[in-house]
Amino acid sequence: MNIYTTPGAVTITCHKRNALYLEQEIKELGFEQTETFVTGVRLKATVNECIRLNLNLRCASQVLYSLQSFEAGNADDVYNNIHQYPWEDILPDGGYFSITSNVSNESINNSMYANLRVKDAIIDRIREKTGKRPSTGAALTGAVIHLFWKDEHAEIFVDTSGDSLARHGYRAISGPAQMLESLAAATIYASRWDRVSPFVNVMCGSGTVAIEAAMIATNRRPGLFITNYAFMHLKGYDIQVYQQEDARLEEQIKEIPGLRIIATDHSAKAIESARKNAIAAGVGKLIEFAVCDFTATKVPPGVPGVFYVNPEYDERANEIMVLEETYSRIGDFMKQKCGGYFGYVFTGNLELAKKIGLKAKRRIEFYSSTIDCRLLEYELYSGTRTEPKVTETPPTTA
Known part of the structure; x- marks a missing residue:
C-alpha cells in the first residue's frame, strides 16, 4: 500500500473545545470530516493530502494517518501485532524515529512501557527484514509513530506532524502566561x-x-514558518509535493x-x-x-x-x-x-x-x-x- 496516494482514516487532534473551529478550517480547505469529537476530527485522506493539512491548519495539534487497528489485552499483543506490519516499507533504512502514545489499559501502569514495546516491535521487524537497525529517541525530529490504546482497542498511526502544530513557529520571543x-x-x-x-x-x-x-x-498559514515535519522522514516522501503545497502558501496571501x-x-x-x-x-x-x-x-x-x-x-x-x-x-x-x-x-x-x-x-x-x-x-x-x-x-x- 502506498500511503502517499491511498486514502486512509486520518485523525486530526486538537486541544479540548477547539474541535468546532478545526472542523471549520478543514471544510474551508475542501475536506469533509466523517466525525467530530471533543479533541479532534476524523476524515479520509492520503498522506500527500496530510501534507496540505499540516501546512494550513491553525487549530490542530497532530495529523495522524492510521496504519492498523487491532485488539490488544496486554503489551505482548501490541508487540505481536505491530511486529507483523511491514515497517520496512514505511521507515527509511537506518533512519530515526520516535514513539508517542495515548494509553488507557488496565494491564499498563506506565505508558512508557507501551512505547518501549512498540519501539522493540518495529526495530525487530526492520532488523529481520533488512539487517539494519534504525535509531530511536524522544526528540520528535524524525519519523513519529503514534499508538492509541484504550481498553482492548489499539490503533497505530504515522504521525505526519511531529512537533505539535498548535505552536505556529513564528514566536521569536516568549512572554509570561502567553496564549497558545x-x-x-x-x-x-x-x-x-x-x-x-x-x-x-x-x-x-x-x-x-x-x-x-x-x-x-x-x-497567512503556519506552514510559512515551520520547516520540519515528520512526514519528511518517511520512506517514499516526494519533496516536490511539499514544495508545491509550500508555494501555494505564498500565493494565497492576500x-x-x-x-x-x-x-x-x-x-x-x-x-x-x-x-x-x-x-x-x-x-x-x-x-x-x-x-x-x-x-x-x-x-x-x-x-x-x-x-x-x-x-x-x-x-x-x-x-x-x-x-x-x-x-x-x-x-x-x-x-x-x-x-x-x-x-x-x-x-x-x-x-x-x-x-x-x-x-x-x-x-x-x-x-x-x-x-x-x-x-x-x-x-x-x-x-x-x-x-x-x-x-x-x-x-x-x-
Whole structure:
C-alpha cells in the first residue's frame, strides 16, 4: 500500500473545545470530516493530502494517518501485532524515529512501557527484514509513530506532524502566561470578526492574539514558518509535493486595504517582544503597536469592529482587589469607548468577570492548558443598534 496516494482514516487532534473551529478550517480547505469529537476530527485522506493539512491548519495539534487497528489485552499483543506490519516499507533504512502514545489499559501502569514495546516491535521487524537497525529517541525530529490504546482497542498511526502544530513557529520571543497560538486562532474564529473591520487587542502581551488576527485576515498559514515535519522522514516522501503545497502558501496571501489591527500594552518590554514576533510572522507592518494603559487605547470610531482582551485571572490573595478593579475598568472602557463594537473578554475566572458589569451575549467554552475558560461576548451599542458584519455564523455554544 502506498500511503502517499491511498486514502486512509486520518485523525486530526486538537486541544479540548477547539474541535468546532478545526472542523471549520478543514471544510474551508475542501475536506469533509466523517466525525467530530471533543479533541479532534476524523476524515479520509492520503498522506500527500496530510501534507496540505499540516501546512494550513491553525487549530490542530497532530495529523495522524492510521496504519492498523487491532485488539490488544496486554503489551505482548501490541508487540505481536505491530511486529507483523511491514515497517520496512514505511521507515527509511537506518533512519530515526520516535514513539508517542495515548494509553488507557488496565494491564499498563506506565505508558512508557507501551512505547518501549512498540519501539522493540518495529526495530525487530526492520532488523529481520533488512539487517539494519534504525535509531530511536524522544526528540520528535524524525519519523513519529503514534499508538492509541484504550481498553482492548489499539490503533497505530504515522504521525505526519511531529512537533505539535498548535505552536505556529513564528514566536521569536516568549512572554509570561502567553496564549497558545492554536487557542488564540480558535477564539478569533469563534468571534464575529469579519476579518476586515478594526480589531483592537489591549493588554496584548507578546502579541499572539493580534498576530493571529493579522495572519487570519491576510490568509497567512503556519506552514510559512515551520520547516520540519515528520512526514519528511518517511520512506517514499516526494519533496516536490511539499514544495508545491509550500508555494501555494505564498500565493494565497492576500492584502486587505485599510485593515487596522491595534495592539496595546502598558509594558514597553511586552510591546517590543510583540513587535519582534509580528515581524517574524511577516505581519509587522499590519499591526499598530502602542505602549499605554488600555484605557488610553484609541479605538477607531464610527465603524463596527472587535475589541479583544485577555486579562490576568490569577486569584492570588494579594492581587484579587487589583484584578477586580481591572475587570471593572474593562467594562467601563467597553461601554464608553467601544460603541458599535463586539467586545470579547477571554478569562478563566467567571467571578472576576462579574466585575465587568455587562451582560454577556454569549459564553463560549475553551480550555487554556487545564483551566476551564470562557470567551465572553458583549454587544456594545452606540446610539442606534449597529452590528459588525459577519462572514460566518459562529458555532452554537453552551
